Amino acid sequence: MVEKVGQHAHCHICGKAIPISETLCSEECKGKYQAMLKKRKILTYIMYASILFVLALLLASSYSGGGV
């Protein structure tokens, strides 16, 4: 027996089938999703910060330790 499944999406956290207008199935998954987004944002900031840090180091070394 084949049950017809209309258009549906999957919860971004647990993968449960949900209506296509939704992205998450429950408040619990919403909380997890928000936490994940926050974590990702922080990771992005850390990445940018480390790139800036390396650039600053390169600039500093080319200004002071350049020799010539």
Ligand SMILES: [Zn+2]
């Ligand atoms: Zn879920």
